[in-house]
Amino acid sequence: MADALRIGIAGLGTVGASLVALLQQRKNELAVTCGRAIEIVAVSARNRNRDRGIDLTGIDWYDSPVEMASRANIDLFVELMGGANGAADESVRAALSRGLHVVTANKALLARCGVELAALAEEKGALLNFEAAVAGGIPVIKALRESLTGNHVSRIYGIMNGTCNYILTRMEKEGLSFADCLKEAQRLGYAEADPAFDIEGNDTAHKLAILTTLAFGSQIAADDIYLEGITNISIEDIRAAADLGYRIKLLGVAQLTDSGIEQRVHPTMVPLDSVIAQVDGVTNAVAIESDILGELLMVGPGAGGNATASAVLGDIADVAKSRPGAQQVPALGRPAAALEPYRRARIQSHEGGYFIRLTVEDRAGVFAGIATHMAANAISLESIVQRPKPRGENGPQTIILVTHATREDSVRGAVEAISADGYLLGAAQVIRIERPKNA
Amino acid sequence: MADALRIGIAGLGTVGASLVALLQQRKNELAVTCGRAIEIVAVSARNRNRDRGIDLTGIDWYDSPVEMASRANIDLFVELMGGANGAADESVRAALSRGLHVVTANKALLARCGVELAALAEEKGALLNFEAAVAGGIPVIKALRESLTGNHVSRIYGIMNGTCNYILTRMEKEGLSFADCLKEAQRLGYAEADPAFDIEGNDTAHKLAILTTLAFGSQIAADDIYLEGITNISIEDIRAAADLGYRIKLLGVAQLTDSGIEQRVHPTMVPLDSVIAQVDGVTNAVAIESDILGELLMVGPGAGGNATASAVLGDIADVAKSRPGAQQVPALGRPAAALEPYRRARIQSHEGGYFIRLTVEDRAGVFAGIATHMAANAISLESIVQRPKPRGENGPQTIILVTHATREDSVRGAVEAISADGYLLGAAQVIRIERPKNA
Structure with a gap:
């Protein structure tokens, strides 16, 4: 059997504590599955004295995660502190710079500088895994990436x-x-x-x-x-x-x-x-x-200590099963240098169905006015609902429209025109409709 | 960039033809993602002259898949022929014996001798991937295995x-x-x-x-x-x-x-x-x-040429991204020798809810008889439905029972007793109920 995979865990909140307990409880079976033992060598968290219900005997304690990432005798740095900047950012960079593999659940950090981190991981031949960062225990990163x-x-x-x-x-x-x-x-x-x-x-x-x-x-x-x-x-x-x-x-x-x-x-x-x-x-x-x-x-x-820990565990196992030092899967699916610049489509050009709820005065001509503005913006309607009000009730009327596929700017144009005509009591509610491919 | 991954594909039906076309069309982007080119070096199928709408120029043709698996200059053997025995079995064994990686969509083969094949793959340091064998394009194998x-x-x-x-x-x-x-x-x-x-x-x-x-x-x-x-x-x-x-x-x-x-x-x-x-x-x-x-x-x-080809492509990419000769993931999740003997629970001891539809004579005492046999078998009921028949209609009556969680042998015992009493016109319909964890 290969040498044990030595890991350091930074952050001992709900996820971190679950992870430590699981790695200890299931040490033997994980070793069988991964072909090598996984050994927690070091941990870091804010408060050393807090009772987390886990046994940290024999594990090196670091007050500073950056210190741990920089100096601990580990193969893999697990970042579970969170935060887009500060200690999480510094320690992940420190770890990758040494060629350590990194597993993180930190969506904010990746959203801010994931490409940079992926490039650094590639340069150093390290793995950067982050299944837990999106949708908790659902293996969507692996599905997309592999x-x-x-x-x-x-x-x-x-x-x-x-x-x-x-x-x-x-x-x-x-x-x-x-x-x-x-x-x-x-x-x-x-x-x-x-x-x-x-x-x-x-x-x-x-x-x-x-x-x-x-x-x-x-x-x-x-x-x-x-x-x-x-x-x-x-x-x-x-x-x-x-x-x-x-x-x-x-x-x-x-x-x-x-x-x-x-x-x-x-x-x-x-x-x-x-x-x-x-x-x-x-x-x-x-x-x-x-x-x-x-x-x-x-x-x-999508959340919870255990579900997130499960995703982290899967990521750790992937590192354990890989050969030390071997870069197999680019962190972002393709090499960082091969990522294309982001080309944003403006929401105004979005095409789809819309639900529009209008609160209007209950008087003659209002509905005709609304219909005219819809037609003028080339919006065709799937449903129109105006319910009778209970007998004797006064006050505003609710009109609900569901459009066939149309452009966002058409809908906005129509709603603005309806509003400019003074028909609306209160703001219009506009909700986009999304259909699964086969629906 | 590493050397190209040379593959041989056995079986050019719907899935095989889709796969060849996709590997050719997306050659460049696959090379970027996988860090090396994927090259179709050899193919094998029954009929060389059939028009499959794909270009096989420059690819070695083998009439025998076993011959291809045994002799072609390839790193990976892709088996898309199907069948639990015969050519599929022989060629996969021949490929693994040479230390070639294998990707297969063959559920029948794996169901029959998957453990043997996994053991052979391990012994030879080869990968054996089979995402397409279960639920087509759904990555359930990867989810369970990794x-x-x-x-x-x-x-x-x-x-x-x-x-x-x-x-x-x-x-x-x-x-x-x-x-x-x-x-x-x-x-x-x-x-x-x-x-x-x-x-x-x-x-x-x-x-x-x-x-x-x-x-x-x-x-x-x-x-x-x-x-x-x-x-x-x-x-x-x-x-x-x-x-x-x-x-x-x-x-x-x-x-x-x-x-x-x-x-x-x-x-x-x-x-x-x-x-x-x-x-x-x-x-x-x-x-x-x-x-x-x-x-x-x-x-x-769950099926179809393209969806299945997608799963096969993912498996091929996993091989391409691995280091040649490196065994990372045991084919069946843990080393074949570590699999435990299968211990079968008998269906008679299944516990769950049951739907029971009985067709009975419409006369006094039948329902009481049924209820007595249910009680005698300690079955408690969630629902009992007996609808009034249209006025003036004669003939059999339908009684539907839904049980709370109970044992299969209790349900069978009750239905047999009801049948033995001569209440039933036609066979009883019994359907098991399965509830998601959170329902």
């Missing part, structure tokens, strides 16, 4: 934030407001005290940026993503969607178009009878459409 | 035969009989002229046997699988299932129990709101439940 080799991806989309999906699922199932579901998610630990990063879509955007690079072979462009969160989704939208045969999900979508790559994160209507519509709660799902394989959908736990 | 390293799998189940799923989907959607849907499937090329191998469950069983070994680390036991096909599923069963919140799918299920491993292929009721229930038509799906990751579900095209 299984789909040779395929031309046309679109990749998914539910990549458990917090948002939990909130949207609860809103629909319990008829609760966004605010109430957010509170519930915070109480259960599914949402942070400051939830903005999740509910505004930034977390999904980081993950999407990484997938886009693997799918299309372009440089990572995390700042070039069209972003809309779920804070404006109302229970009325969810009900109207269901009524028309759709469900609302926060999707990250990357799509190849004639004018470049669309990267967008926004609330999206998906057909009720599609598989992705059934993905509930904190579960994640990623769909990949490519020209040889067709559509591949993967569904699984 | 991504889930360290996980303990408790259950794996899936829709692994597109023909059966197409027939069941059509029966439900169109209200057609099994026989009519089978004819339609044959007309569209989704079913063979002799469909027995698909509809009786044998094809699913071969795939399941391979997954069982990867999931549980036991030797392949394809002959030790409980088998029931879909030929007895009637439109009445499908309607009754829908009425009770279920859909019928042909599943292959492998499950770890106290008394060993259950391997079973049979029509199964899954909850209507589960993700797998939405998997329609020729699409395949595989779910893996494991202790660290939780539940992972993968959905994608």
Whole structure:
């Protein structure tokens, strides 16, 4: 049997502690599967004295992860601290510079400087694995990087934030407001005290940026993503969607178009009878459409200490099974130098179906005015719903329109014109529709 | 750049021809991704003169695949002929014996002698990849073999035969009989002229046997699988299932129990709101439940020249990215010698929910008799449905029972006792219920 793989783990939060426990409990079977032992030689975390429920006897402790990455007698540096900058960044660079393999779960770091890190890994003949950075335990990185080799991806989309999906699922199932579901998610630990990063879509955007690079072979462009969160989704939208045969999900979508790559994160209507519509709660799902394989959908736990640790463990095993020093798989699917510049398609040129909810005065001529502006912008309609109000009720009327495929700027133009005519009471709600290939 | 990977392809049917075309069209990009060129050096097929729409200029032709595997100047032998014995078996052994890497899509061969072939590959330091053998383009082999390293799998189940799923989907959607849907499937090329191998469950069983070994680390036991096909599923069963919140799918299920491993292929009721229930038509799906990751579900095209070629291409790329001669991943997840003997759990000890449809005489006392036998076998019931017959209609009555979790032998005992009492007109229909972990 080959020499043991010596690893150092930086970050002993939920994922790190799970990982240490698993590597210790399953030492023997991992050695059989990997053909060599995996030995935790060093760890680093902020607080040495905290009780994490794990046994660190005989493992070197480093107060500084950078120090550990730079000096510890290890083959593989496992980064589980998080953060786009600072210690995570410095220690990963230090490790790669020494030719150490790196496994990381850090989406923010990769979204910011993944290409640089991949280039450094290549130069030093090191492996850089990051399955846990996107969609937790779902092996989407490996699918894109290895299984789909040779395929031309046309679109990749998914539910990549458990917090948002939990909130949207609860809103629909319990008829609760966004605010109430957010509170519930915070109480259960599914949402942070400051939830903005999740509910505004930034977390999904980081993950999407990484997938886009693997799918299309372009440089990572995390700042070039069209972003809309779920804070404006109302229970009325969810009900109207269901009524028309759709469900609302926060999707990250990357799509190849004639004018470049669309990267967008926004609330999206998906057909009720599609598989992705059934993905509930904190579960994640990623769909990949490519020209040889067709559509591949993967569904699984997107977060949590164990699910994330499982992905990290898979990455560590891949390093253990490789020959020391052998570079097999370029970190981003192709050599960093062969990545193409990112060519952004503007959201204005997006083509697709749209759900439009308008709150209008209940008087003659309003509907005709709306219809005229839709026609003037060459928008054809799949559904038009205006329900009778209960007898004797006054006040605004709700009109819901679902368009056939049309351009974003047409929809915006029509809505602006309708608004300029003074028909609207309150802002128009516009939600993009995304259809699986076969739906 | 490293030397080109020289490959020989045996079998130029739909998959083989797709593969040749793809390797030629995407030569340059594959070389970038894999870090070396992939060169088709030799091919072998039955008929040299058939027009396959591909260009074989400059490629050595072998009439005998065994000859090609034994003598051609190649690094990798790609076996796409199929068949559990004969040329496929001989040529794969010849290739591995020379230390050549092997990629195959041959589930029948692996189900019969996969452990032997894996042992031979290990001994010779060769890679043996077979992603295309199970569930077509879905990367389930890689997920089990690599991504889930360290996980303990408790259950794996899936829709692994597109023909059966197409027939069941059509029966439900169109209200057609099994026989009519089978004819339609044959007309569209989704079913063979002799469909027995698909509809009786044998094809699913071969795939399941391979997954069982990867999931549980036991030797392949394809002959030790409980088998029931879909030929007895009637439109009445499908309607009754829908009425009770279920859909019928042909599943292959492998499950770890106290008394060993259950391997079973049979029509199964899954909850209507589960993700797998939405998997329609020729699409395949595989779910893996494991202790660290939780539940992972993968959905994608299970057959077809291109989808299968995509999986083969991924396997070839893995060989190309590896260092020549380096054994990284044991073919069956762990070294062949470390596989445990297969310990079969008998279907009689299966525990789960059951759907039971009984056709009985419409007279006093029948229902009480049935209820008594259920109680005597300690079976508790989740649902009991007996619909009023249209006014004035005579003839048999249908009673549908759905049980809570109970043992297979209890259900069989109860049904036999009911039958012995002379209550039944025609055979009882018994369908097992399978619930996703989180449902």
